C-alpha cells in the first residue's frame with residue numbers, strides 16, 4: 001500500500017506586492033511538490049487578522065482564525081518563508097501562529113493542531129545575512145508549538161538580485177538548498193506516517 005502524499009501548508013510572512021519572501025515561498029513549495037508533497041500555498045493577506053486581543057477573541061473568534069485552524073488540521077506540516085524585522089520574525093508571523101494556537105471551535109487546544117507536525121523554514125532579505133536571525137527566532141517559536149523543524153534552512157541574502165519573480169531563484173546552489181529543505185520536510189513527514197501506521 002502506498003502512503004498518501006504529505007500535505008503541506010505554505011505561506012510567506014509578508015504581505016507587500018513584490019515581497020521577496022512571497023517569491024521565495026514558491027521555490028520552497030515547488031521543491032516540496034517535486035519531493036512528492038501536496039502543497040497548499042496561501043497568502044496571509046487573504047486571512048486578515050487583528051493583533052491578538054483577548055477581548056476580540058471573547059467577542060467571537062475571527063473567521064480567518066477558524067479557517068487557518070482548519071487548514072492546519074488538514075495538513076501534516078508547514079513551509080514558511082519569513083522576512084527579518086529588527087533581528088526577529090515579523091509580528092505578522094507570530095500573530096498568525098498565536099491566533100491559530102487558540103482553542104478551536106470544539107473547545108480543543110489550538111496548540112495541538114501543530115503537535116508533531118513538521119516544518120521547513122527559509123528567509124529572504126536584501127541584506128547580506130538574508131534574514132538568518134529571523135530563522136533562529138521562528139525555529140524556536142515553532143518548536144515551542146510542538147513542531148519538528150528540520151535542521152536544513154536557507155537565508156537568501158541580496159534578494160533583489162536573486163529573487164526576481166515568483167518561484168525564481170537565480171542562484172543554483174541556493175535553489176538546491178531550498179529544495180533540500182522541502183525534501184527534508186517530506187522525508188520527515190513520510191517517516192512519521194510510517195512509524196504511526
Ligand SMILES: Cc1cc2nc3c(=O)[nH]c(=O)nc-3n(C[C@H](O)[C@H](O)[C@H](O)COP(=O)(O)O)c2cc1C
Pocket residue numbers: 014015016018019020021022083084085086087088124125126127128129130131
Ligand atoms: C520594520 C523593518 C525592520 C527590518 N529589519 C531588518 C533586519 O533586521 N534585517 C534585515 O535583513 N532586513 C530588515 N528589514 C528589511 C527587510 O528585509 C526588507 O524590507 C524585506 O524586503 C522584507 O521582506 P519582503 O521583501 O518579503 O517584504 C527590515 C524592514 C522593516 C520594514
